[in-house]
Amino acid sequence: MAAEEPVVSVWTRPRRRREQPALSRAQIVAAALELLDAEGLEALSMRTLGARLDAAATSLYRHVANKDELLELVVDEVYGQIEVPEIRDGDWRRAVTACAASTRAALLRHAWIASVLGQTGLAYLGPNVMRLNERMLALFETAGFRPAEADRALGAVMAYVIGTATTEAAWLTTVARSGRTEQEWIDRLRPALREATKPYPRLHALATAEGGDAETSRGDGFAYGLERMLDGLTARLTPTE
Amino acid sequence: MAAEEPVVSVWTRPRRRREQPALSRAQIVAAALELLDAEGLEALSMRTLGARLDAAATSLYRHVANKDELLELVVDEVYGQIEVPEIRDGDWRRAVTACAASTRAALLRHAWIASVLGQTGLAYLGPNVMRLNERMLALFETAGFRPAEADRALGAVMAYVIGTATTEAAWLTTVARSGRTEQEWIDRLRPALREATKPYPRLHALATAEGGDAETSRGDGFAYGLERMLDGLTARLTPTE
DNA sequence: CGCAAGGGCGCACGGCGTGCGCTACGGTGA
DNA sequence: TCACCGTAGCGCACGCCGTGCGCCCTTGCG
Numbered sequence: 001m002a003a004e005e006p007v008v009s010v011w012t013r014p015r016r017r018r019e020q021p022a023l024s025r026a027q028i029v030a031a032a033l034e035l036l037d038a039e040g041l042e043a044l045s046m047r048t049l050g051a052r053l054d055a056a057a058t059s060l061y062r063h064v065a066n067k068d069e070l071l072e073l074v075v076d077e078v079y080g081q082i083e084v085p086e087i088r089d090g091d092w093r094r095a096v097t098a099c100a101a102s103t104r105a106a107l108l109r110h111a112w113i114a115s116v117l118g119q120t121g122l123a124y125l126g127p128n129v130m131r132l133n134e135r136m137l138a139l140f141e142t143a144g145f146r147p148a149e150a151d152r153a154l155g156a157v158m159a160y161v162i163g164t165a166t167t168e169a170a171w172l173t174t175v176a177r178s179g180r181t182e183q184e185w186i187d188r189l190r191p192a193l194r195e196a197t198k199p200y201p202r203l204h205a206l207a208t209a210e211g212g213d214a215e216t217s218r219g220d221g222f223a224y225g226l227e228r229m230l231d232g233l234t235a236r237l238t239p240t241e
Numbered sequence: 242m243a244a245e246e247p248v249v250s251v252w253t254r255p256r257r258r259r260e261q262p263a264l265s266r267a268q269i270v271a272a273a274l275e276l277l278d279a280e281g282l283e284a285l286s287m288r289t290l291g292a293r294l295d296a297a298a299t300s301l302y303r304h305v306a307n308k309d310e311l312l313e314l315v316v317d318e319v320y321g322q323i324e325v326p327e328i329r330d331g332d333w334r335r336a337v338t339a340c341a342a343s344t345r346a347a348l349l350r351h352a353w354i355a356s357v358l359g360q361t362g363l364a365y366l367g368p369n370v371m372r373l374n375e376r377m378l379a380l381f382e383t384a385g386f387r388p389a390e391a392d393r394a395l396g397a398v399m400a401y402v403i404g405t406a407t408t409e410a411a412w413l414t415t416v417a418r419s420g421r422t423e424q425e426w427i428d429r430l431r432p433a434l435r436e437a438t439k440p441y442p443r444l445h446a447l448a449t450a451e452g453g454d455a456e457t458s459r460g461d462g463f464a465y466g467l468e469r470m471l472d473g474l475t476a477r478l479t480p481t482e
Numbered sequence: 483c484g485c486a487a488g489g490g491c492g493c494a495c496g497g498c499g500t501g502c503g504c505t506a507c508g509g510t511g512a
Numbered sequence: 513t514c515a516c517c518g519t520a521g522c523g524c525a526c527g528c529c530g531t532g533c534g535c536c537c538t539t540g541c542g
Contacts (some may be wrong), residue, residue: 116361125437134441156466163404164370200375225397
């Protein structure tokens with residue numbers, strides 16, 4: 001990583017091609033994403049990011065206005081990883097469920113994003129976010145919702161997914177900082193939890209109950225709430241009376 | 242605010258009373274909350290907070306381990322503002338709806354919290370969070386859910402509320418930074434939005450449609466999703482067949 | 483072959499969180 | 513009454529951070 005001998009002859013000097021200016025926005029965003037995934041949000045500084053790219057921190061500012069803008073770009077990159085399947089056999093629930101799972105997976109794969117969503121929200125106009133929203137909207141309209149309600153329905157599902165994933169991501173970040181596996185961390189936390197929940201009988205009962213595998217338990221919880229939300233939305237499409 | 246003449250005689254020197262040690266954890270948390278509400282997350286530094294309390298930054302560390310811990314305390318304080326009503330006439334939906342509205346209101350009243358939830362989540366053991374969870378759990382159990390499912394149901398509703406409120410809070414933070422009212426900001430943004438959504442017919446239609454009052458529209462969206470979630474949960478209590 | 487454009491960088495500024503060790507105050511036992 | 517000691521408050525300093533400024537060198541163009 002350290003720079004080589006500074007003495008370089010004219011012949012060995014690396015020639016920088018202007019067509020590939022050694023630094024590009026795409027490269028910077030990719031490196032930032034990699035660093036964030038590997039070391040978390042607080043590890044991302046313009047200096048360390050520059051070092052990863054063999055560049056000075058200030059060089060980045062030729063390609064990115066500031067750190068906040070860089071984060072917006074990285075977030076949009078993550079949204080680009082979310083898949084929206086086509087509806088098969090008119091089964092829109094299956095499609096929405098798959099899309100929700102893909103979103104949750106993307107957010108958990110990049111758990112640092114939970115801290116960033118509170119700043120950017122989804123209000124900005126990144127191309128991947130727009131494309132994603134358009135496709136999801138199409139999905140709900142195909143399911144039978146009129147445009148205005150499709151928007152509401154999409155918002156409801158996404159709010160649930162984001163709420164779940166945000167909470168999970170925060171938890172996973174805490175676990176990761178502890179340097180242990182999720183199960184180890186839980187086992188280690190359990191005595192304190194049992195003690196702390198003593199004044200609260202219902203929480204205490206839950207804390208005492210056996211939990212099974214932590215990861216699948218989280219997945220089940222996510223699926224449960226999503227099912228309920230979809231049940232409620234389905235009822236809007238097929239009035240029972 | 243500036244310190245007075247440094248020359249003080251023995252007689253005029255202010256006497257510090259040990260019974261009220263000039264600084265207390267509660268005071269610090271209260272001042273931090275005030276500062277966060279007034280100026281946002283990035284305005285909170287240990288130095289400025291100290292200045293607000295006529296104290297040096299490092300003095301705060303006698304009462305608080307570090308800034309992260311301080312934030313946890315403030316978050317718990319906010320959760321203390323959430324009200325959980327009793328169930329009247331067996332109408333648990335009304336109670337849950339009121340509780341959800343109270344939660345949303347608290348989160349929007351302190352919009353900076355959206356950025357912090359991604360770090361702390363709800364996994365920590367603050368007394369107000371515990372009390373709140375216990376009472377909400379009781380609410381769902383009274384509604385008829387068996388304990389394990391009551392936990393899931395509560396988690397689902399809270400995830401939705403947090404997801405909505407987080408997104409709204411991020412939006413409100415952006416608006417606040419612009420120094421304009423929400424409506425002004427929307428009107429100003431609309432041309433850019435219309436332009437950006439051109440390649441996406443469905444988004445474009447939504448962007449072009451008249452919106453009515455922004456704040457009530459947000460409230461309606463929140464109510465819509467919550468209703469759907471509660472519909473889905475209700476179905477679990479009263480199997481149709 | 484000279485020149486303008488612009489990418490990369492060294493430097494510096496002001497601000498951050500926080501560890502360390504000193505000071506002085508006030509309650510306590512002799 | 514007085515010496516003592518636990519502890520709140522603070523000044524200083526360290527190593528980070530984001531980022532503005534102005535210089536230099538490369539490069540493609542006329």
